[in-house]
Amino acid sequence: MQTYTPPLRDMKFVLTELHDFSRLTALDAFSEVDADLAETVLEEGGKFTSEVLLPLNMSGDREGCRLENGVVTTPHGFRDAYRQFCEGGWSALSAPPEYGGQGLPETIGMMLSEMICATNLSFGLYPGLTGGAMVALRKYGSEELKARYLPKMISGEWSGSMCLTEAHCGTDLGLLRTKAVPQEDGTYRLSGAKIFISAGEHDLSENIIHLVLARLADAPAGIKGISLFLVPKFLLRDDGTPGERNGVLCTGIEHKMGIKASATCQLAFEDAKGWLVGAPHKGMQAMFAMMNAERLGVGIQGLGIAEVAYQSAVAYAKERLQGRSLAGAKYPALPADPIVVHPDVRRMLMTMRVNAEGCRALGAWVAMTLDVAEHGAGERERRDAEDFVALMTPVVKAMFTDLGFESANLAMQTYGGHGYIADHGVEQFVRDSRIAMIYEGTNGIQALDLVGRKLPPHMGRNLRGLFHPIAAFIAENKENPLLGEMVTGLERAFGALQLATGQIAERGMKDPEEAGAAATDYLRLIGLVSLAYLWARTVAIAVPKSFAAGPDQAFYSTKIASARFFYDRVLPESASLYLKIKAGKASMMALADDAF
Structure with a gap:
């Protein structure tokens, strides 16, 4: 069955340990927000999503929407859930206070969005589209239009x-x-x-x-x-x-x-x-304000699906008895071992796990920087934040949705034949997650946006917000015994990314098709290196704390094991991505159109 417990402990880790939440509370707009408030909000959001939205996910999928005489009726329970959503103030969470919003950081809003998308992606689209429309109206609408429409949109009415x-x-x-x-x-x-x-x-x-x-x-x-x-x-x-x-x-x-x-x-x-x-005639400017907000939101849809798919697969793998461990019976009192003991099942579960946790870490980094871009005090601070968000928006949209779909497929594979039928609800994750790779600009378009619009301006200035902290981390931690070979692995992958960036810039100036041929692989490469950096930082935090006795010891030990899996089994893809980028467009463009 569809299984979900809000990942609040990991969200807390990402907010307050991996990233510096005080960076936000130092901003005037969030001076009354602290980590305790953020944790309380997310706890309540977790209750709403798991108790109200999740029970409607499978039934809503089966019932669907109905159109009669121009009027659309949503599935049973959706109207009441939407009423509770609005009455709980969730529609106003990150909206500006001057129009009736609560003014909390977008970082918290994105974590709430992850929980909504994990429990009921279809439901999440209704307030999600409202949020995108509000962004454009707030930035480009007249004062009269904003005063007339924004308060009611923020309230959810x-x-x-x-x-x-x-x-x-x-x-x-x-x-x-x-x-x-x-x-x-x-x-x-x-x-x-x-x-x-x-x-x-x-x-x-x-x-x-x-x-x-x-x-x-x-x-x-x-x-x-x-x-x-x-x-x-x-x-x-x-x-x-x-x-x-x-x-x-x-x-x-x-x-x-x-x-x-x-x-x-x-x-x-x-x-x-x-x-x-x-x-x-300036509608595209406003449209991109909407689209960029929606692209980040769609990326979070991929993260939400990755998390619920992982949790559902784990629950099944622990219950499903099938065969014996290759190393000998692990549960001799049972007629067979649960499939969680098998290496290939572990491969799938660990892949889903690192997909979700890595994307959560990267998503929070981008969300925090978005908050700084909106509310930072200094012009340079805001500009640097805007550069980073611009670079990472196509990466978040495309890679998160790719990994969300990958995780949904792995969850279905974990269930085997029971995943392919509708009874358990896992095949719904596959069907629901697939659209996220298409709408708000296909993932191929995101890759073209990255190499065509985000790399060239200002001599690659957008890259600084990513490249500089990675380079600094590598330099500071080359001799760090806590990280073992991870810094070496990060350095190699980062080196491949730097070489690929230079090659795309050089070839793309001479032949735009060369940049286009490399775009999708380059986006994946920059995403993998970003995740590798955050996993290495995670280990640097987790290792000392893993030796301290207490309820969190297992949490930090698990983080370390997950990071090792990422470095052993996921990051090596960066080498093949670089080789594909290096190969250029020749074989890709060789056939004449009528040869297909």
């Missing part, structure tokens, strides 16, 4: 969606056809059709605030001619309450492989009334 994709254009948004016509009162009338709109129509909130990309009649061609508009499902009365229905209609919901309790909608805009967000 109203939700949000992002309406970007059209049937003929996904990544290439310059091809979109939705039109916006200015009106004398300063509003616009939008006409067009959008597809793949998560949370585009549902019965959880009393209004849905759509952020819609469209083109004005005088717009330049391509992406430089796109504008962003706010289009509510219901127009507001003078007192700010929802009134008449706007010209937005759900014409269909997608029948999908997974996330079936999430309404993925086709929307028709028929002379719908909207308001411009930001400047005309």
Whole structure:
């Protein structure tokens, strides 16, 4: 069965030992936040997600959403869960206080998001899309729009969606056809059709605030001619309450492989009334604010699935009796040993474990830096933080979702035939996690974004926030006996990353296809080296504490063993990645189009 206990001890370790939580509490915005408060919030979030959301995960998947006469009904129990979610203040957790939010760090918000995604990914998409819409509105909306819409979105009374994709254009948004016509009162009338709109129509909130990309009649061609508009499902009365229905209609919901309790909608805009967000023809700027927030959020979806898949596989492996240990019976009183004794099962469990714990450590690093980018006191501090977040956003989105899907598949393999059938709910993890590698920009697009947009600017300045601390750690710990051969392994992998970076920069300037051919492997390499750095730091912290008697001794000993597995069994992939990058594009591009 789907098994989940919130990993609060590991979250606490990541927040207060691996990373410096006081870095956040030193910021004026979080001066009233401390580690105890963060721990309490996460404990309560863990109760809500495990007790309210997890029991709805399998039933929501089986029931799915229904569309009747343009109205989407979510599965049984979702409306009540959403009400509890809002009443508990979870929708307002990291939102700005000036609009009714609690103003807690995004770092805590991302850890809550991990627990939501682990227990019910479909449910998490509804508030998740609202969060992305709020980011764009807060950064680019007029004061009037922000005052009118943000408080209700933060409270969860109203939700949000992002309406970007059209049937003929996904990544290439310059091809979109939705039109916006200015009106004398300063509003616009939008006409067009959008597809793949998560949370585009549902019965959880009393209004849905759509952020819609469209083109004005005088717009330049391509992406430089796109504008962003706010289009509510219901127009507001003078007192700010929802009134008449706007010209937005759900014409269909997608029948999908997974996330079936999430309404993925086709929307028709028929002379719908909207308001411009930001400047005309500058919609891509606002869109990327939404997309970057969502890409980090999608990465956390992969982490959540990795964690619940691991826990579910462990529970089964300890119960399922099958065969005897190769070393002789480990449980002679039983008719067979539980499969957890077998090396190949251990390989799968350990891979899932290090996937989840490594991504949690890296995700928290990026989230903390995002908080500094938003609230840091100095311009240089904020700029450096923005550089690091820009570099790591495609890595988090792509690698976390790759590893989440890998973990879901390993969990199903651990269950064997019982994993392939629906009874245990493990095959749902595979189906649900697969979309995360596709939406908000496919993982191939993330890799192109990394090598094409994030490496070149300012002579590679974005790399400093990652490369400098890794280099410093290696220099400081070469003779550290606590780390054994790990520093050597990190140094080799980091050296491969540095060489690959130089080769991509040199070849890419001469031939962009060379950079494109290396992109996916390079993203994986930079992700693996980032994880290796954090695992090495984990060991440096854990080894001294593993000798101290107490309830945490086993926790630190387990951390050390997990780090060794990562270095022995996962990090060696960095060598093959470098060789593939070094090989260049020749064999990849050799065939003519008609040879396929």
